[in-house]
Amino acid sequence: MNLRDRLIDCLERREVDKVPALSVTQTATVELMRMTGAEWPEAHSDPEKMVKLALSGHEIAGLEGVRYPFCLTILAEALGCEINMGAMDIQPSIASNPYSGTSEIPEVPDDLVDRGRIPVMLEVTELLKKEVVGNVPIIAGLVGPATLTAHLMGTSNFLIGFLKNPEYVKKFLDFSTEVCIKHANNLLEHGADVVCIPDGIAGPDLIDPDMFESFIKPKYQKFCRDVKGIKISHMCGDIDAILEPLSRCGFEGISVEEKITNLRAAKEILGGRSKLIGNVSASGTMLMHSYDDVKIEARGCLEEGVDVLAPGCGIAPDTPLKNIKSLVDARDEYYQKG
Numbered sequence: 001m002n003l004r005d006r007l008i009d010c011l012e013r014r015e016v017d018k019v020p021a022l023s024v025t026q027t028a029t030v031e032l033m034r035m036t037g038a039e040w041p042e043a044h045s046d047p048e049k050m051v052k053l054a055l056s057g058h059e060i061a062g063l064e065g066v067r068y069p070f071c072l073t074i075l076a077e078a079l080g081c082e083i084n085m086g087a088m089d090i091q092p093s094i095a096s097n098p099y100s101g102t103s104e105i106p107e108v109p110d111d112l113v114d115r116g117r118i119p120v121m122l123e124v125t126e127l128l129k130k131e132v133v134g135n136v137p138i139i140a141g142l143v144g145p146a147t148l149t150a151h152l153m154g155t156s157n158f159l160i161g162f163l164k165n166p167e168y169v170k171k172f173l174d175f176s177t178e179v180c181i182k183h184a185n186n187l188l189e190h191g192a193d194v195v196c197i198p199d200g201i202a203g204p205d206l207i208d209p210d211m212f213e214s215f216i217k218p219k220y221q222k223f224c225r226d227v228k229g230i231k232i233s234h235m236c237g238d239i240d241a242i243l244e245p246l247s248r249c250g251f252e253g254i255s256v257e258e259k260i261t262n263l264r265a266a267k268e269i270l271g272g273r274s275k276l277i278g279n280v281s282a283s284g285t286m287l288m289h290s291y292d293d294v295k296i297e298a299r300g301c302l303e304e305g306v307d308v309l310a311p312g313c314g315i316a317p318d319t320p321l322k323n324i325k326s327l328v329d330a331r332d333e334y335y336q337k338g
């Protein structure tokens with residue numbers, strides 16, 4: 001069974017021989033950038049560098065998938081945000097919010113596919129597809145609708161808007177959801193196997209679970225209905241309080257971070273509707289501890305029944321290469337020893 005089939009079968013709830021070990025969140029590290037010569041910030045915009053760096057997560061670090069891009073700013077940039085492109089060890093960030101201080105709702109642009117770095121993303125998708133020839137899953141990331149809304153109107157306007165101007169926020173979320181659907185379908189049509197939408201700002205660390213239910217869940221349901229392919233939700237923080245409604249949105253997989261401490265219970269809440277992905281601490285264990293510590297934590301995830309073994313969040317740029325390799329090693333040992 002090749003790596004692509006294994007991941008797809010797993011997420012589509014068919015029997016698999018082994019738990020896939022990969023990352024649905026960002027995979028680039030400084031070590032991989034040095035080894036490939038594809039460095040940040042250029043690799044965020046240069047298609048060949050993006051391809052090289054994305055492939056290195058599989059070819060060098062051993063992850064059983066290829067995940068790109070390495071930032072959360074592509075849609076925001078296409079819709080008018082200025083972007084600070086960061087540095088070799090700093091991710092790009094949003095430098096302006098074009099819809100702060102207005103009550104305007106933008107229209108989904110007809111030329112979305114031609115804007116900003118979206119053409120780069122589509123080119124990278126096609127190049128990756130040629131490279132992996134169907135053997136390794138291609139996992140494309142794009143921000144979720146809540147994060148995109150926060151980028152465009154500013155995070156504080158977004159959070160305050162829930163209380164002061166809920167109708168406006170709802171309409172803006174409709175717009176962002178349409179943009180996300182359009183971009184996700186484009187990525188899938190160009191050859192991505194899976195799309196993953198990190199959307200931490202919709203989690204209970206920032207918005208009340210009741211608001212998740214009334215504001216976000218309907219948008220996720222629409223996203224999942226309209227996107228023609230496999231969809232994964234990634235949310236940072238302790239999302240215990242929204243796991244149940246999140247599992248009713250239509251995502252094939254839900255990626256959680258290490259703040260979900262009881263994976264067995266989380267899996268029960270998901271009830272088989274979505275597969276559980278996670279959750280070795282990316283900012284703690286993988287970044288700061290040893291190869292063996294990562295292995296121990298990974299084994300714990302497998303014992304608790306995780307469906308896909310993965311870092312809990314984006315891999316930090318300074319993470320040692322051997323700590324990424326440790327994920328697949330842990331999975332292999334788990335099956336050898338039983």
Ligand SMILES: [Zn+2]
Nearest residue numbers: 235236313314
């Ligand atoms: Zn995260």
